[in-house]
Amino acid sequence: MNIEELASILRNNYTNADKGNKVSAIHAFGVQYANEIKENNYLATEIIKKSGLNESYSTELSKGIKLYDYMKNMSTDVENDTEHELLSKLPWCEIAAIAMYKNDKNYKYTPTEVKNLPLVVLAKKIKKAESPSIGTELRECSNDMTTDYHRKTRNLFIRENDLYYLSENGIKYVEENFSYMISDDIDMPLNQILYGPPGTGKTYFLGKIKNQIMEYNKKVFAKKQSVKENIMDLSWSEIIALGMYKANKTNSYKPNELYKLEYIKEYIDDKKENGGATPECSLRSDLMRNSIKCDALSESGKTGNDYFEYEISKKVYKLSQNGIDMVENALSKYINPSDKKEINEDDFCKFITFHQSYSYEDFIIGIRPDTDYDGGLKFKEKRGIFKIICDDALNNPDYKYLITIDEINRGNISKIFGELITLIEANKRWGNEEQQKLTLPTGGTLCVPNNLYIVGTMNTADKSLALLDVALRRRFEFVPKYPVYDIDGIYYVDFLKKLNETILLKKKKADYLIGHAYFMDKKKQPKLQDILNKKVIPLLMEYFNGDKGCVAEILKAADANIVFKDTFHLEVI
Template structure:
C-alpha cells in the first residue's frame, strides 16, 4: 500500500521506488531481529499490546523481499494500481520527509484494476499465495506469463544501442527491414484477446473510450465509468495523474449544445454526451453512429476477437532524421491545436515518437521494442536526444543497477528508458564519417560497418558485363582518390537484367554520386570510369576584346565532358575493369 489512500502512488511510480511507513522506527539496519522491532514499537507507543503484524511488515520489507520479486500496488480493498519488479536491496533515505525505508522498483504497469473474484487484503505488506497469484495473472492479463520467471527474462538481455554505418547503397535500410524488423514483429495469431484489447485501446482517445464505456454500460456516473474495462485500460496506458478529472473534462468537452445541465462553453466535436438530472451521463447513440461509426466496429472486433495469421503487430517505430527533426518530435513538445469549427488556436503537450514507444514498452515488459532511426547523422543528435543521451545507457535504464530518471522540461514528469527498448540507427558515411559524430553519442552506441559486397552480384541474370568486377574496380579507384567512406554500394546493381538498365543506373545514380563526391572534377571521374565515359574537350571559347587580364591559368585549364549515354555499349562498361 503506497500510503494511506494510495496518496504516494504517483510519487513512487514516477521515482521508481516503493517505501514503507513507521518512520518512528528509523533505519531498519539497527534491528537484528523481528522481536527487537516489536519491543521498539511497544516502547514508542507505550503499550504492551501486540505489534507483531507491524514488526513483520518491516522485517519482511528489509530482509525477505528479494531483487526480482513482483510487487503489486493497491488502494484499499477494491483497487489494484499496478505492478513492478524489485531491483534493489533495502536502503534508508533520510532525505525523504516520510516513508524513508525504500527499495528501487521497475514499475511495469500503472492503471486501475478492480477484482471481481476476491477482495484485496488490507495489510500493508502481504505475500501472495499461489491461488492469489493465479487470480492476479488473470486480472492483469498475464495468464501466459510466469510472474517469477519470465518477466525478468526480458530484463536480462542487454538492450541494443546500435548504428549500422557504411557507404551509400550497402544495404543498411535493407538490413533493418529484413533482419531487424521481424525481431520486433509478432503475428496476430500469437496475440491473446487481452493483448489485442490493449493494442486497440492504446490507439483510442479519451472521448472514444468513454463513449464505448457508456455504449456498454448505458447511463452511468463518473465513478462507474472510471471502473469500466475500456477506461481502466486507457488509464493504465496513459500518463494521466487524475483519471476522474480527465473523464469529467472529456464528457463536458463533447456534450451536445442543447444540454440543459452542462454549462461548459468550450466544446469540441464530436458532440455525443449529455448529463441527466440524476447526475448520470448518457451517450447519444444516434449522434455517435453519425459522427464516429467506426467505434461500433471496434467494439465488435474486440468482443469477437479472432486472430488473423497474416496480420502483424509491430513493436517498433521507424523514423528518419533530418535537419528539421527536433527534441519536440522525438521526446515531447508543445504543439498547436486548431479545433474543427473554431478560430482560436490552442496548445497542448504531445509525446514524441520515442517517448510514446518507451511508454508502450514499459506497459508490456514481456516483449522487446525498438526504435529505428534512418539517416541518424543528418539530424542534430545532441539536440534531438537532449538529456536522454545518458538515460539510454544499458546500466541507466529503468530497473538497471544505476537506474536514472529525469524530469522532462515540458510535462515536468519523471521519465526513464525501459530495459526492453532497443535503439538502432543507420548512417551514411558519404554524408559524415563516424569520427565526426558527437563524442557522447559514439560512447553510447556500438557500430557495425556495412561494406560493399560485390559477391552479392554473383547470381545476376545479366552476364554480358561482369558486375562484380565492375563494382570492385570503381571502388578501388574511389578509395585511392578519396577514402572507403565514399565507395558505392552493391545495391545499385542488384536487379539489373539488361544493358538498358545498366545504362540507366549509371546515368541516374552512379555518375551523379561521383559528381557529388568529386565536386564536379570530371578529370577524377575520368580516372574512375575511363575514356569511354569521360573525354577531354578542346577549349573553343573566345573572350571579350579590349580588356587585359593575366590569363596564364587558361594554359592549364582543361574541360572534360561525359560521353553520350547512347554510345555506351557492353564494351564501354567492360573497359572500366579490363585494361
C-alpha cells in the first residue's frame, strides 16, 4: 500500500469518527497500519500532510505506531515502558470502557468495581492519579435508563439505577478502536522446543513467554481479588453482617461505629460517589428489622432473618448465631479473599535443567529414604518438579502454569518421561474430551492439565534435532532460533555476518553459527576484541575440536586481526 492510499484511509477514518473520538481514530490507524508504515519507512509527518489533516496530528499518529510496538512486546514494568504514554493520554471514559470490556463486557458494574479493574489500576499508576473521577466519567458518557438524560454524545455506557454497563455503541467503539488491547488469550502451543545455536535469543524468548503467562495470571488474580468489591448484589443487612463478621464476629457495635467497618464503608462510599441517596439513614432501620429482641419495632415490622441481637441497656448490636451461620454459608467467598497484594512468579513458573543422570524419580515421583521422629529409617514418596506443577495446575484451573526444561536434549527422554509422554499430548490433557490419567508406581495418579505449558530449549551445537527421541519430536512443536541481524542493539553486524557465512561454508549447517546475543550490550558498546577473545574464540575452538588454524582462518575471513599468543592460544588484537 502506497503512502497516498494510507493517507486516504486515515482521512476517511478521521472524518467518520465522532467529534470526541477524532484523536482516538488517529491512534487506532497508527496501530492498525504500523507494520506497513515502518516497512516502507514512511514518516508520520508525510502521511498527515498528504491526508490534509492538521500537521500537529503527526505526534498522535506516532503515538499510535508506538502503541503497536508496546502491545507486541508488552512489559510488566510500568516505569520503563515509554509506550505507556498513549494510555496516559486516553480519557478515563475510554479507559473505563476498555477495562469493562476486558473483564466482562456484559456485566453491570458499580463505579467502585470499575475503579478496581486491572487496566484502570494500571492507568492510575501511569497517570499518577490518586483518585480518578470514574463515577463522573461514567455518568457523563452514559444514557440513563431512568431519566433518558445524557450530557455527551458518546453514550459509551448505560446507567441503570446505580449500575453501569457498556452500551452497543460502547462495545462497538472498543472493538473497532482497541481490538489489540482486549484479547487475553495466550496464543502459543502447549508443548514447544526452542532450538538453535548458543546466543540466538532462546533465553530472551523464554522471558517473553514467562511474562505472557504472568500477565494472564495477574489479570485472573485481579478479578479474584475484586470479589471483595463485588458486594452490590447483596442486601444492606447482608453487607452489615459481613462487615461485623470481618471486624470481629463476637463484638458488639454502636450504629455509628459500623460506618467505619470494611464493606460497610465501601458500600456507603460507592453510593455517595454514584450520586445515590446516602444509605446511613437506612442502617439503623435495617438493624432493627433483622434483630432479635428489638423492642423499638413490632414483630410485624421485622423480616424474621434475625441476623443481629440488640442489647437494650448498652444500645449496641452484635451478630446472632443465625447471622454468623448466614455469613459463613451464604457469604463465605467474601470472608477471606486472598490477603496477597500480588502473585509470585515462582508459584506458576518452574525451571529445570536435564542432564544425563536425571531420572523419572527426579522428574515425576520416587521413593526416598527418610527418618521418623525417633530416628528410625523409613521410605516416603517424594514428588518431582513435574508432578508438583501438574498438581498445582490441576488445583488452580483458572491460572496458567509453565515448566521450562533447559537442555532438554541432554537428558534420556524415554527414561525421564516414561509413560508420561502420552499424557502431554494436547488432546490427552486433563480437561479435554480424550483426557487420560495414569496410575503411578507408588499408587497415586498423574494427569497433565490443559493449563500447563511445557517449553524446552536445546543448543543444536550440542546435539542435532535428528538425534532427539522420536516420540518427543512428535509431541512438541519446534521453534527455530538462529542469528538475526536486523534488531536494535547489535554491534559489529557486518563482522558477524561475514563470520557466520564463513562458518556455514566450513560446517555446512547452521547449528554452529555464532548468536547475535554475543554482540549485544545494554549498557555500552563493547570492544570487538573482548567479544571475540572472551566469548567467540572459546566457542569456535570447541566447534572445531581445538583446531587453531581453522579458527584463525575463519576469523581472518571476517577481517579480524589474529595473532598466535602461544602454542595453545590465539587472540584478536
